[in-house]
Every structure is written in structure tokens, then in C-alpha cells.
Amino acid sequence: MAPVQLRSMPRRTRLLLFAAVVCCLFVWLHPSSNIFGLDPQDLKLFTFGLSLEHHDVLRYVDPLIGTANGGHVFPGATLPYGMAKAVADTQSPAENAAGFVSDNNPVLGFSHMHDSGTGGHPSLGNFPLFVHPGCPDDDFKKCKYTVMQRVTDRVNGSVMASPGYFSINLTNTVRAEMTATQHAVLYRFGFHGNATVDVAAAADEPVVSGVPYSPLVLVDLSDLMSSRSTGGIRVHPEAGRITGEGKYAPSFGSGSYEAFFCADFRGAAIRRTGTFQGEAAAEEPKLLDNSKPEFYVPSGSVGAWIQFEAPPENRLLARVGVSFVSVDQACENAEKEIPDWKFDGVERAARSAWREKLSAIEVDATGVSEELLTTFWSGLYRSLLSPQNYTGENPLWSSTEPYYDSFYCIWDSFRAQHPLLTIIDPVAQTEMVRALIDIYRHEGKLPDCRMSFSKGFTQGGSNADIVIADAYIKHLRSGINWTTAYEAVVSDAEVEPPNWGLEGRGNLVSWHALGYIPWDDEDRNGTGPASRTISRGVEYAYDDFCISQLAAALGHDEDAAKYARRGGNWRNYWNPDQRDIHLDADGDVTQSRFVGFLQPRLRNGTFRYHRTRSCSPVQDMHSCYYDTALDTYEGSPWLYSFFAPQDMATLIGLMGGRAAFVDRLRYFHESGIAYIGNEQAFLPTFQFHYAGRPGLSSHFVREYIPAQFNASVNGLPGNDDCAMGAFSAFAMMGFFPVAGQDVYLLTAPFFPEVRLRATGGGSKTNTWAVIKVHGFDPAGKRKYIRRARLNGDDYTRNWISHDFFRNGGLLELWVDVDEGDWGTRETDVPPSYPPKAEEGRRGDGGGGGGGLLLSRVDE
Ligand SMILES: *[C@@H]1O[C@H](CO)[C@@H](O)[C@H](O)[C@H]1NC(C)=O
Ligand SMILES: *[C@@H]1O[C@H](CO)[C@@H](O)[C@H](O)[C@H]1NC(C)=O
Ligand SMILES: *[C@@H]1O[C@H](CO)[C@@H](O)[C@H](O)[C@H]1NC(C)=O
Ligand SMILES: *[C@@H]1O[C@H](CO)[C@@H](O)[C@H](O)[C@H]1NC(C)=O
Ligand SMILES: *[C@@H]1O[C@H](CO)[C@@H](O)[C@H](O)[C@H]1NC(C)=O
Ligand SMILES: *[C@@H]1O[C@H](CO)[C@@H](O)[C@H](O)[C@H]1NC(C)=O
Ligand SMILES: *[C@@H]1O[C@H](CO)[C@@H](O)[C@H](O)[C@H]1NC(C)=O
Ligand SMILES: *[C@@H]1O[C@H](CO)[C@@H](O)[C@H](O)[C@H]1NC(C)=O
DSSP states (O other), X not given: OOOOOOOOOOOOHHHHHHHHHHHHHHHHHOGGGOTXXXXXXXXXXXXXXXXXXXXXGGGGOOTTTTSSTTOOOOOSBOOTTOSOOBEEEEOOTTTOTTSOOSSXXXXXXXXXXXXXXXXXSOOOOOSOXXXXXXXXXXXXXXXXXXXXXXXXXXXXXOOEEETTEEEEEBTTSOEEEEEEOSSEEEEEEEOOXXXXXXXXXXXXXXXXXEXXXXXXXXXXXXXXXXXXXSEEEEEETTTTEEEEEEEEOOTTBSSOEEEEEEEEEESSOEEEEEEEETTEEESOOSEEOTTSTTOOOOSSSEEEEEEEOOOTTSEEEEEEEEESSOHHHHHHHHHHHSSSOOHHHHHHHHHHHHHHHHTTEEEEOTTOOHHHHHHHHHHHHHHTSOSEEOTTOOSSOOOSSOOEEOBTTHHHHTTTHHHHHHHHOHHHHHHHHHHHHHHHHHHSSOOSSEETTEEBOOOSSOTHHHHXXXXXXXTOOTTOOHHHHHHXXXXXXXXXXXXXXXXXXXXXXXXXXXXXXXTTOOXXXXXXXXXXXXXXXXXHXXXXXXXXXXXXXXXXXXXXXXXXXXXXXXXXXXXXXXXXXXXXXXXXXXEEEEEEEEOOBOTTSOBOOOOTTTTBTTBOTTSOSTTSSSSSSSSOHHHHTTOOTTOHHHHHHHTTSHHHHHXXXXXXXXXXXXXXXXXXXXXGGXXXXXXXXXXXXXXXXXXHTTTTSOSSXXXXXXXXXXXHHHHHHHHHHTEEEOTTSSOEEEOOOSSSEEEEEOSTTOTTOOOEEEEEEETOOTTSOOOEEEEEEETTEEOOOSEEOTHHHHHOEEEEEEEESSOOSTTOSGGGSOOOOOOGGGGGGOOSSOOOOOOOSOOOOOO
């Protein structure tokens, strides 16, 4: 485990204490703010307790978690949902999707926009800066310009990362620090200051000694995935400004996007300026312009440079504005957001923005290890990196609606990240939903994946349907046009687009007529990768179920019935006779005790055999992606056979009842078939609840955290997608959402007390949803909930609804070392929704907990 450096900042203890006193006073003077009927004394105690042990939670944010081992986390300087995301880009094959990797590969530059945690090609990373302390023999032609030539090692152990800040030292003696605003980055480059420098590009390369100190900064039009087609760049020799643009490809989608930048420098006098094409640098021309047909700007490294006199303070500042609209707007962004060039001020503002966002949550950390606290807060932090707020930067259409990008991808984020934002930042989540709807208005379909203003690849269903239904259920309203929202989800369900690999759904004619996607379907309405018939099918079914809930709430009763029926289509893939045939450790064919799995079907109804374990860690893990032939996506039929969140009661019946279901789900987690590094495994960690065994969900949460989610640079089991951190944050707080339903499954928290600011009264409300653990045990042995009380009343359901987070309240949990009978009865489990016509065919498993998912509430 590599050492993790955190930049600790001075505490503002006095300020916090003052804030706490103000809070106490407020509660004291406004007892009516206590709208959920608690003794006001309790509230005062919470507030007071808080002031005693409140730390600056940013201390526990380590942005470097997940920067090795495939986490693909962006660890650089940014704001919540920030478009500017600055970091050192490393030349790390297959790993540098977010620019930087904690490995030994060299640094190729410092760039200003990235995507965090993704699984596609490296994203963005346009217009990297690179800094040489000087050029050999003081000849600018002898400096290295191209990506291939200029790469330089980092100084081991020199990386520092904290919210709003990133720094690294290179072996060429340059230190680079960076901080960011919403659309601009401020870099501070530090130099040793000797008249000559001994420069090494790498530890094992010869040192070039006696290089005269005269820094050269270059800007390259390249991006991380070398996708640039056109572009142009200009250096303004007097102003010392470099501006430019390029056209690039999105990292997991089709089409192209244009980006623009504007870089200014401070701290030293300009000596000379110029441009370069490949390794050929010259003082003229000052402009490489793609707009003139006679002038050809080749692909690869092309850019501009400025060489400076030795900076009097051995520092050079670079301010880079970015935009997707124009160079002018990039310059305006920089001038407006960083007018005074004060590095520490920009960093301080970024830290405040992060502190403010994270203040929606408070935990009592008594007895909790630094490691777990860091895992927790860092996961929350990462959940706020994306989608990115590109409002005002959309070149595709003009609109007064918000625009968010980097929905990367909703297939990943609908399960935990968006439900988390709904609780901790409902204002942002509402803007994101409005952005999705506006994308539908202008593109004709909701996205399933979208990055860099381009349509991304659809991994399974049209899961924005779930995000939209979830928003309605959880009372997000402000500015959302539900008429258009409903039109958008119905379009997903009814109208097949010509290319359903990029939006909407495929095989819809068969889906409507047969209730499944036949393996041998002939789709005349559109094209897309004709794979994943099982996994697309179960996702289409759940999407339709969510649409039925929205339809019912909006008063479209016939639609509600139709989509509820289609919501039951997952059962059409259930082959009750399918055995779990596989090879044992000796390579002999064997079968487990489990019978009945989802399987592909032909048009005539016959099942086709698909290995039950294919695409799991125990068999052919990497054989099922977007356009590979198999019938499941990034997971096995074993995994997808658990995906019926709308009707777990029926599924439990099909699997042979509660005991058999629990046996099977346990086996799934213990046999190595489950892979928690991909988002589909999140919910099955908690599905024991549906069989009346909430204790087992608590048990398995602790099997995965911290063993698979921890505070080391390799502390994520898979690429983050801004979702892994949402999973660990929910799991540690003691509840997990069933996205698309008003259900959170309760488990034992990792803290003695968790407080979430109630969402109902706007961000300034002083009402909290408080989860308090009696008998808390930091070692996690008392991991079973034995008894619960909600707002003073005994509470036996093993789940709660969103009202708790909306209105606030007090949930008390008593925990112990063994499983009791809390939450085990038929009436304690979360609701299931078997389609009406099929009600008589319910299995013998757990019963529905009842409860209306949606009622027609306020507009
Ligand atoms: C990085 O550079 C800074 C400034 O020169 C220096 O103070 C620091 O010690 C360096 N860090 C390492 C690990 O060399
Ligand atoms: C600066 O030069 C002095 C004298 O040559 C040398 O001892 C020192 O190590 C140099 N400092 C750096 C940071 O290179
Ligand atoms: C950093 O350490 C690694 C070994 O952990 C080594 O391979 C590499 O050369 C070192 N880099 C530098 C610049 O010293
Ligand atoms: C998103 O950006 C717009 C434009 O800068 C801003 O008005 C809005 O408040 C931002 N949203 C959030 C949640 O920060
Ligand atoms: C919502 O959108 C519909 C069109 O889909 C439009 O007719 C209606 O006026 C919009 N409602 C509001 C409140 O803007
Ligand atoms: C499929 O195409 C036919 C013929 O154009 C059209 O009538 C039908 O509505 C389409 N069905 C779907 C589900 O898009
Ligand atoms: C369905 O089609 C397959 C392949 O053509 C065939 O082997 C099977 O016998 C058919 N089943 C029925 C019930 O017709
Ligand atoms: C931390 O998590 C990673 C990724 O899941 C795992 O490989 C590693 O073993 C874990 N480390 C510890 C100390 O549990």
C-alpha cells in the first residue's frame, strides 16, 4: 500500500463553535422548527454533541483512493460537479481514463478537463500544458514538445491531493500545483531557482546538466485518447496569451465535440514565443489555423509555447479557462472566475464549496477508525464529481434549462449515486433531471450514457426512466415539467429509435408482442448490438415497472396497467428446469444444488442454453460487453436472475421459497460468482431483506467493507463511476435505496450516529434525519439490528421510506452480536408488485409488505 498523503488544513474551531452556538440558539428560539414531534431537548443535545466532536471532514477526503487497480478515479482539483478538473496526466496504458494513475508511468502534461471513474477510453484531457525549467544550451529547439518526447517521471512520494488541490513534483525539478473554479484552472509552477538546472526526464535516464534556467511552457492541442481531428492555436506574443480549439471524439460514444481554451501567464517576463508541429518548434508562425483550407494542422502533438525569463520569485502562474462554446467564452470564464490570480484564495473557495456540500451529512465518529472515516467521506466526495454542470456551455441548443453532461453512465449511476444526490443535494439532482428532460426535448430521446455532448453507448435498458420515476417518488418538483418527463419515458417504452445502441431500446416489436427479446429476433425497426437479450429484458421490465408507477401517479390509469403488466416480463426468461452446470476445481463437469435460472429464448418460445456462470469472476469474466455475443451484460445469468426489484416475492417463490432463496443468495456472495466491483452487485448485497433476513444483508455489507472498499490507492474493487463511493457511503450509513421505489433497506450503521439534513425545507433547514445506534460496537461484531424505534414508536419493518429523509426524524436501532427476529415477518419486508392479472400465481415465498408506492401527491 502506497503512503497516502493528505493535506491537512488549519481547523476553524472557533468558527465551528460559534456556528454550533448559533444552531443551539436557533433551535432554542424556534421550537416549532421541530416538525416531527421530538422532544426539543433531544435536538439540542444532538446539536451540542456535534459542536464537541466536529472535525473538518475534508481531512478525511483522500482523492487518491481508486487511482490504481482499475478505479479510474480523478484525483485532481475540482469543484462539486465542476467542469474544470485539473490533474497531471500520466502515460499509463489502459488505466488513465481520468488522467492520473498512482503508478510509475511518466507525466505527459497537466490538463484541465476529465471524467472520473469511467470504464471507457481515456476521457477529455484536452490542451495539456507542459513546463520545462529551461532548454538545453538555452535553445528552445532543443526542448521536447511532443507527448512521446516530453514525458517526465514524477518524484516518488511527491503527490498531494485534497479537495480543490493537487500537486506533484517532476524529476525535471518543476513542481506543479493546481486549483480550480467551475470553468477555469489556476496552476502554480515552482522552480528551484539556480541559474542552471540538472534535468532528468526519468530516474533511469542520463541527467542533462547545466540547463540555463528560463522556463518554457507549452500547450498541446492533443487529448488523452489522441482523438483530435481538426484544431487551431494562437500565441499572442505581447499579451503572453495562448488560445486554441480542437475537435475530438467522446470516450464511450459516437460523434465528436469541440472544445476551447484560453491560457494566460504571470510571474515572469516573456522572452520569446512560437508554435510547434511535432518536434519542430519555431518562433513563426504565431498561429496554426485550421480555418484556412490551405493550412493543414496535422493530428498528434501540435501547439504553441512561451519561453520566460527566470521568474523573480521562482514561480509561474498559468490561468486556463475552458469552454465548449468559444475561445472568447473560455477567456471570459477565466477572467470572471479568477480575476485576481490568488492561488490560495481560489483553493480556499474550492474547499468551502466542498465543505458546504458535505455538510448535508454529519456522523458521530466516536470509536470509528481513521481508515473507515476516510473510506466514507472520500466515497461521498467522489459521488459529487459527476455529472458535470455544463449549464451555459452547451453549444448544441439554446435553452433556459440546466445542462449537465457526463451521465457516464446512467446504467451505473441510477442504482446508488442519483439516489444519494437526491438526499444530500436535491437541488443538484433536480437540475440533473431537468437536464435529462431537456436532452430528450432536443435529441428526441433520454440518454442512457452521455459524455462530451455526445450520445454514449446504451449498456442495458433505458434506465433514465428509473431516475425520473425516482425523482417523482421522492418529491423533486422544482421546475421539472412532468408532462414532458412522462412523454420521454413513454417514448423509451414505445418508440424504437433507428440506432438503439445509442439511446432508447431495441427489439421493441417483440418486447410488446411476446414479452421478451428473442435470441433469434428479427428487428426491422432499428439496429444495435443484438446481444444481451436477458439483461436488456430484465432492465426493460424494471424500466416499464417504474413507468407504471409514474403513470399511476400522474393519472394515466390505462398506461399504468399496461406498464405494470410489462413490468412482469422478467419472468418470461425464467427457465425453471435450468441447472447450474459448471466445471469443478478438477475440471470435471458438475452442478450445484440450484435449479431455475434466467435463460435466453427463441421466437417460438423454446429456451436456449446459456452457461449460468459465464461473465462472472469464476467463468469467462470478460466475455460479455456491449457488442459481444452473449445474452447478459457484464454479469452472469446467476447475477441477473436476482434482478426483479419490482417483485422479489414472486422471485423468491420461483427460487423455492425464503430458505432456498437465502441459501442461493448466500452462495452467490460466497462462491465468487458475485463481483462487487460492478454496480449490479449492489442491490443483491441487501436482497436478504426480502426474505426476512435483514441481518444477512448487514453481514455481507461488512464482508465487502473494508475488504473491498477501503482507503488505499487501490481501495476500489472496480472502476468508480462515481457510484462505488455512493454504495459504500449508503452501506456505512445503514440504509440502501431500491432505486425507483420509495424503499430504503435498513442495515446496521458503521457509526454510533448518522445525521442527514432533511431535504423538505430547502438547504438551510435545521431539521435532521437522525439514525442513532444503541450498543454501537466499533469492531462491527454487533452488526445485527435487534430492535428499532422511529420517532419514539417501535418499528419492525426492515425498510423505511423517503419521508424520513424529507421531514427528518429519529430512527433508533439496537444492535447485537446475533440475528434476532427484527424485520423477519411477512409484514416487515419491503413491498413487491406482482402484475395484477398474475396475482393468483404468487410463489410460496415472502409476501408483499403492501404499502402504496406512489400516491398522487402535490404538484
Ligand atoms: C516537491 O517540491 C517542493 C517544492 O520544491 C518541495 O518542498 C517538496 O519537498 C518536494 N517533494 C518531494 C517529495 O520531493
Ligand atoms: C543549486 O545549486 C547548488 C550549487 O551548485 C547546489 O548545491 C544545489 O543542489 C542546487 N539546488 C538545486 C535544487 O538543484
Ligand atoms: C519510483 O519508485 C519506483 C519503485 O517503486 C521506481 O521504479 C521508480 O524508478 C522511482 N521513480 C523515481 C523517479 O525515482
Ligand atoms: C450549475 O451551473 C449553473 C450555471 O453556472 C448555476 O446557476 C447552478 O447553480 C449550478 N448548479 C449547481 C447545483 O451548482
Ligand atoms: C410542459 O411541457 C409541455 C409540452 O410537453 C407544455 O405544453 C407545457 O406548457 C409545459 N409546462 C410548463 C409548466 O412549462
Ligand atoms: C416499428 O415500425 C413500424 C413500421 O414503421 C411502425 O409502425 C411501428 O410503430 C414501429 N414499432 C416500434 C415499437 O417502434
Ligand atoms: C423452436 O425452434 C428451434 C430452432 O428452430 C427448434 O429446435 C425447436 O424445436 C422449436 N420449438 C418448438 C416448440 O417449435
Ligand atoms: C482494499 O480494497 C482493494 C480493492 O477492493 C483490495 O484489493 C484490498 O485487498 C483491500 N485492502 C485491504 C487492506 O483490505
